[in-house]
Each structure stands twice: as structure tokens, then as C-alpha cells.
Amino acid sequence: MATAEHKHPNYMAIFWYLAILTVVEIAVIYMPLAKFTIGVLLCSLALGKAVLVAMYFMHLRFETRALGLVAITPLVIATLLIFVLLPDGFAVVKRTVGVKAATTEPAKH
Amino acid sequence: MSQVASMHGAVEPAESPLTPESWGKLGMWIFLAGDAVGFGTLLAGYGAMRATSADWPSPYAVLGINLTALMTFLLICSSVTMVKGLEWLGKGDKSRAIRFLFFTALGGAIFVSLQAYEWTHLIHRGLHINGNPWGASLFGTSFFLVTGFHGLHVTGGVIYLLAIMRVVARRPSPAASYNPVEIAGLYWHFVDLVWIMVFTFMYLL
Numbered sequence: 001m002a003t004a005e006h007k008h009p010n011y012m013a014i015f016w017y018l019a020i021l022t023v024v025e026i027a028v029i030y031m032p033l034a035k036f037t038i039g040v041l042l043c044s045l046a047l048g049k050a051v052l053v054a055m056y057f058m059h060l061r062f063e064t065r066a067l068g069l070v071a072i073t074p075l076v077i078a079t080l081l082i083f084v085l086l087p088d089g090f091a092v093v094k095r096t097v098g099v100k101a102a103t104t105e106p107a108k109h
Numbered sequence: 110m111s112q113v114a115s116m117h118g119a120v121e122p123a124e125s126p127l128t129p130e131s132w133g134k135l136g137m138w139i140f141l142a143g144d145a146v147g148f149g150t151l152l153a154g155y156g157a158m159r160a161t162s163a164d165w166p167s168p169y170a171v172l173g174i175n176l177t178a179l180m181t182f183l184l185i186c187s188s189v190t191m192v193k194g195l196e197w198l199g200k201g202d203k204s205r206a207i208r209f210l211f212f213t214a215l216g217g218a219i220f221v222s223l224q225a226y227e228w229t230h231l232i233h234r235g236l237h238i239n240g241n242p243w244g245a246s247l248f249g250t251s252f253f254l255v256t257g258f259h260g261l262h263v264t265g266g267v268i269y270l271l272a273i274m275r276v277v278a279r280r281p282s283p284a285a286s287y288n289p290v291e292i293a294g295l296y297w298h299f300v301d302l303v304w305i306m307v308f309t310f311m312y313l314l
Binding site for chain 1: 127135138139146152153157161174178181186188191193295298305314
């Protein structure tokens with residue numbers, strides 16, 4: 001079974017990284033920071049955790065480069081999707097702001 | 110590469126180009142990539158609905174994050190028991206491998222139970238799929254849709270793991286079940302990875 005054997009990373013170290021990053025994530029939402037800063041921090045922490053899981057638990061680090069491309073494709077598609085949704089989002093926000101200005105009552109969806 | 114090919118030459122007609130160990134592993138990766146697009150779409154849709162809503166409730170104030178943080182920790186632990194199970198199988202210890210696979214399945218089962226408890230609690234407090242006392246009704250819709258879709262994946266994963274335990278128990282050589290366990294592990298870690306994203310986007314942000 002020599003070919004299927006992976007170089008085993010230190011799984012417990014990865015576990016502690018993930019646990020600590022989770023604690024940091026929870027701490028971040030209570031920090032007196034701007035909402036945008038908190039959002040950026042949370043997104044990068046989540047991405048960091050996801051990369052740790054994929055690279056070490058799913059052994060992506062020890063796989064071929066082409067398999068890495070297969071794995072990264074959904075992230076690219078999801079990112080593109082955000083840009084696809086943006087124009088629609090702007091249109092709705094614009095209309096909602098118009099309604100709010102006219103009635104002064106918050107719009108219910 | 111040619112070494113591997115000659116080893117498996119009689120069994121497999123051609124070697125998988127990206128995953129020399131087996132075609133099954135490539136199959137699982139492609140399935141997971143497709144599944145990830147599904148989750149990515151749900152989360153992007155969630156983001157779009159939330160960004161365009163005027164009265165979206167604050168998720169962590171409504172949902173509470175103590176129980177969910179525990180659930181996140183539980184899923185991370187179950188990922189560790191999964192890799193440990195595979196490690197023991199690689200060392201040829203079948204019974205320890207099965208024990209760790211069982212711990213993994215147990216972690217998943219507790220996760221789903223906690224989620225059922227959380228849902229019941231939230232439904233009693235008025236969070237419904239078509240409305241809630243805190244604001245935009247889509248808040249409840251998207252919450253149940255995304256966490257439910259993930260919960261179904263965990264449920265499926267628990268059944269998958271139990272089936273794989275049987276495979277390990279039945280095959281006489283531990284080496285013969287290494288590949289199926291590794292593939293099951295890929296699925297399980299993916300479910301963990303998705304939860305990391307769901308926890309961040311739906312509870313913390």
C-alpha cells in the first residue's frame with residue numbers, strides 16, 4: 001500500500017489551529033470595530049479555516065496540481081455569481097430607498 | 110506513474126489522470142466540486158437577499174451562537190477522528206479504524222440532534238419559514254433552507270460512514286478498504302468545510 005500512503009501531516013496541530021480560529025471568529029464579533037472591518041476579518045478567517053481543512057484533512061496539498069484546479073473551480077464560480085447578482089441588488093436597494101423616502105415606514109419584504 | 114499503472118494494470122483499464130490511486134477518488138472530488146457550487150449559490154443568494162433587505166434581523170442576536178459554536182467544535186472534532194481512523198487503517202489496525210469511524214458517525218449524529226433541538230427552540234420562539242417577529246421573512250426562509258440543506262448532508266454522511274464501517278469490517282485486508290475510507294473522508298471533511306462557511310455567513314456576520 002506504499003503508493004496510497006500519504007505523508008501524514010500533524011492532524012492535532014491542524015485541530016488546534018481550527019479551534020483557535022473559531023474562538024477568534026467569535027471574539028471578533030464582540031470587538032468595537034466598524035461593521036465592514038468585522039466582515040472582512042470574518043471572511044478571511046473562514047477562508048483560512050476552509051483552506052486548512054482542504055489542504056490537510058482532505059490532503060489536497062499532497063495531490064496533483066490539476067486536482068487542485070478541480071477543487072478551486074467552485075470558489076471561482078461562486079465569486080463570479082456575486083458579481084452577477086450585484087446589478088440586481090443595486091436596483092432593489094435603489095427602489096427600496098425610494099419607497100422609504102416616500103412613506104418613511106421601513107419596507108417589509 | 111508507470112509503476113502504479115503496472116501494479117493495477119490487470120484490475121483497472123486505465124489510470125485516473127488526477128488521482129492515481131483510484132477513479133473513485135476523482136469521482137468524489139468532482140461530485141464535491143458540484144455540491145460546492147450548490148452551497149455557493151445558496152450562500153450568494155443569501156447574501157443578495159440580505160444586502161437588499163431593509164429590515165434584516167441581526168443573526169447572532171436572534172439565533173444565538175453558544176450552541177452553534179459548540180456544534181462547530183463538534184464537527185471539527187469529528188473531522189479529526191475521521192483522519193485518525195484513516196491513519197489507523199493505513200497502519201493496518203482494522204478495529205481501531207472502525208472505532209474512530211464510529212466516533213466520527215457519532216459526532217455527526219449528535220450534530221444533527223443539536224440542530225433539531227436548535228430548530229425546535231427557534232420555531233417555538235416564532236422563527237418560521239414564512240415569517241418571524243424580528244423583521245424580513247426571508248431571514249427564516251434562508252436560515253431553514255441553508256442549515257437544512259447542510260443538515261441533510263450530515264445525515265447522509267452518517268449513513269455513508271456506517272456503510273463504510275461495514276465495508277472495513279467485511280474486507281479481510283485493511284489495505285483493501287483504505288481507498289473507500291479515504292473517499293468517505295473527503296465527503297465528511299467537505300461537510301465540515303461547508304459548515305465553517307455557513308457558521309460564518311449565517312450566524313456570525
